[in-house]
Amino acid sequence: MALGELERDVMDRLWAAGEPLTVREVHEQLAAHRKIAYTTVMTVLDRLAKKHVVRQEREGRAFRYTPVASREQMVAELMLDALGGVPSVDDRQAALVHFIGGVSPAEAAALREALDAVAPDRGNSTSPA
Amino acid sequence: MTAVWFAALALLLAGPVPALLARARWTWQVPRAALVLWQAIALGAVLATLGAGLASLSLLVTEEPGFPFLERHGPVQTTLIGLGSALVAVVTVRFWVVATFVGVRTRRRRNRHRDLVDLLHRNESLSQVNAALLSGTGVRVLAGPGRVAYCVPGVRSRVVVSDAMLASLTPEEVRAVLAHERAHLRARHDLVLEGFTALHAAFPRVVSSQAALDSVRLLVEMLADDAARRRAGTQPLARALVALAGSGDPGQEMPVGSAALARVRRLAARPPRRGLSALTYAAAAVVLGGPTLAIAVPWLQASYRALAH
Numbered sequence: 001m002a003l004g005e006l007e008r009d010v011m012d013r014l015w016a017a018g019e020p021l022t023v024r025e026v027h028e029q030l031a032a033h034r035k036i037a038y039t040t041v042m043t044v045l046d047r048l049a050k051k052h053v054v055r056q057e058r059e060g061r062a063f064r065y066t067p068v069a070s071r072e073q074m075v076a077e078l079m080l081d082a083l084g085g086v087p088s089v090d091d092r093q094a095a096l097v098h099f100i101g102g103v104s105p106a107e108a109a110a111l112r113e114a115l116d117a118v119a120p121d122r123g124n125s126t127s128p129a
Numbered sequence: 130m131t132a133v134w135f136a137a138l139a140l141l142l143a144g145p146v147p148a149l150l151a152r153a154r155w156t157w158q159v160p161r162a163a164l165v166l167w168q169a170i171a172l173g174a175v176l177a178t179l180g181a182g183l184a185s186l187s188l189l190v191t192e193e194p195g196f197p198f199l200e201r202h203g204p205v206q207t208t209l210i211g212l213g214s215a216l217v218a219v220v221t222v223r224f225w226v227v228a229t230f231v232g233v234r235t236r237r238r239r240n241r242h243r244d245l246v247d248l249l250h251r252n253e254s255l256s257q258v259n260a261a262l263l264s265g266t267g268v269r270v271l272a273g274p275g276r277v278a279y280c281v282p283g284v285r286s287r288v289v290v291s292d293a294m295l296a297s298l299t300p301e302e303v304r305a306v307l308a309h310e311r312a313h314l315r316a317r318h319d320l321v322l323e324g325f326t327a328l329h330a331a332f333p334r335v336v337s338s339q340a341a342l343d344s345v346r347l348l349v350e351m352l353a354d355d356a357a358r359r360r361a362g363t364q365p366l367a368r369a370l371v372a373l374a375g376s377g378d379p380g381q382e383m384p385v386g387s388a389a390l391a392r393v394r395r396l397a398a399r400p401p402r403r404g405l406s407a408l409t410y411a412a413a414a415v416v417l418g419g420p421t422l423a424i425a426v427p428w429l430q431a432s433y434r435a436l437a438h
Contacts, residue, residue: 008248011248051241053244053248074249078245078246079275081238082275094235094319094322094323095235096281097282097313098277099279100373100389117394117397
């Protein structure tokens with residue numbers, strides 16, 4: 001199984017648990033469904049911690065892992081980052097390329113008018129130039 | 130004298146020329162050629178600046194012992210030439226430092242974003258229709274409140290759409306959106322955008338870098354629109370643009386609305402005249418070739434003379 005899918009699976013377990021889990025606990029859950037090495041789970045949790053999506057806290061001799069935010073919060077944060085649209089930020093980097101930015105209601109109305117001017121099939125068929 | 134000519138050319142290509150070109154509407158008919166022209170102007174301005182610096186330096190430093198220029202022309206002119214050279218050096222260093230920062234920041238945000246998309250995307254909630262449409266590699270679906278469609282460019286690129294967006298479009302319209310985003314990724318439009326973003330970040334005032342960045346952004350979208358209409362048809366693309374343009378959060382006004390309108394109106398316009406594209410490419414060749422020849426020819430002549438001795 002690809003490492004990416006495994007990371008997603010581990011995150012789902014951590015979110016579902018609702019409390020910090022040790023590597024052993026995550027491994028036990030995953031091993032119930034498939035063959036997987038303890039060290040692999042350790043690697044995945046370490047990678048997730050490096051990506052700052054899980055927090056690592058020491059408890060006695062073991063580490064416990066917990067997601068930094070709920071799934072919904074993280075999706076919302078991602079969408080906000082995607083919607084961005086902060087010109088001062090976007091003028092200093094070119095990270096994402098959008099299909100379209102947001103517009104005001106007045107412009108949306110003008111857009112619908114402009115749409116009526118786009119004749120059917122032009123661009124598809126060979127219209128005389 | 131060469132230094133003055135180069136300085137004048139650099140100022141022209143950095144100020145009035147981009148300001149004028151940004152106001153032009155004919156560029157929308159030939160986005161690819163227009164993008165080449167924009168890049169030629171930017172590169173031409175950089176080359177002319179370098180040329181001005183090198184030419185004035187060569188005035189000061191010659192093979193004769195001492196400072197012959199100072200003895201011949203006096204302290205005022207020498208100081209002016211010296212200041213000019215220093216300015217060119219500052220401009221050059223500033224651009225490369227800022228460009229590096231822009232590159233690092235862009236890649237950091239992009240990697241972070243892609244990591245999160247890969248972790249948080251949903252592939253179980255898709256309907257049959259959507260699953261068939263999105264079977265292409267690198268398309269990710271987010272389940273969330275916003276209607277978004279965008280791409281994360283780079284080596285491990287992703288096209289990201291939200292299920293709210295999928296739900297508000299017909300399959301043909303989704304096809305158009307995906308074709309548009311894939312065109313961005315395939316042609317590495319992000320590299321063009323990054324160059325002009327760096328230029329604007331390095332020189333936000335004085336030169337017309339904001340106008341250049343805005344124009345290039347719009348032209349890149351139009352270029353991807355052209356690719357999308359070839360693959361998915363003009364009408365689905367236009368409908369998708371209108372449907373998604375209205376989805377902006379009303380509390381958060383973004384100054385790109387007129388761009389959406391321009392893109393839809395353009396889809397209804399007639400195809401461009403053939404000669405326009407060729408003319409634009411020719412203009413780009415002149416802008417870039419002129420200064421380059423002016424630098425290269427004297428240098429080659431000087432080298433030739435030096436070798437002949």
